[in-house]
Amino acid sequence: MDRLIPCLLTACALVAGCADSTDPGRGQRTPREQTPPPAEEPSDSPLVLWEYPSLPYSAQHMEYLRLLQSELGVSTAVMELPAGKKDATFRAEVNRHNEQARQRIETQHGQGVLGRIRQKAMDNWEAKVKTAREKAAELSNPPPGK
Numbered sequence: 001m002d003r004l005i006p007c008l009l010t011a012c013a014l015v016a017g018c019a020d021s022t023d024p025g026r027g028q029r030t031p032r033e034q035t036p037p038p039a040e041e042p043s044d045s046p047l048v049l050w051e052y053p054s055l056p057y058s059a060q061h062m063e064y065l066r067l068l069q070s071e072l073g074v075s076t077a078v079m080e081l082p083a084g085k086k087d088a089t090f091r092a093e094v095n096r097h098n099e100q101a102r103q104r105i106e107t108q109h110g111q112g113v114l115g116r117i118r119q120k121a122m123d124n125w126e127a128k129v130k131t132a133r134e135k136a137a138e139l140s141n142p143p144p145g146k
Contacts, residue, residue: 064121
């Protein structure tokens, strides 16, 4: 029950403020996994970026996460503070894991790939917003003769 409330609050925040209801691929998105931290990750293990603590994301960041998965095969996992572990210690572990994952991603896909994916996500989002604005403008100002 203690885990359910924060998960529901995060889900509500994402649905209320971050999700784009006109996105046709919205139903295909899978929630970020909640997984316990493995003791050690072999270098050939799947690439997973960890998130701790769980944060609500903007729609632009959700696009970034979608592109990471679709283009690079990199997923994200929401981590929970293990029992008996201090918050600061666990944050340091998460940061260390993510830095190692970023290095592996850049080794496999090229230097600067994360920046390029982030820029592509921003460009995709801006194009989607521009299209929506143009469509709204067309609907509010129909051409003469209609």
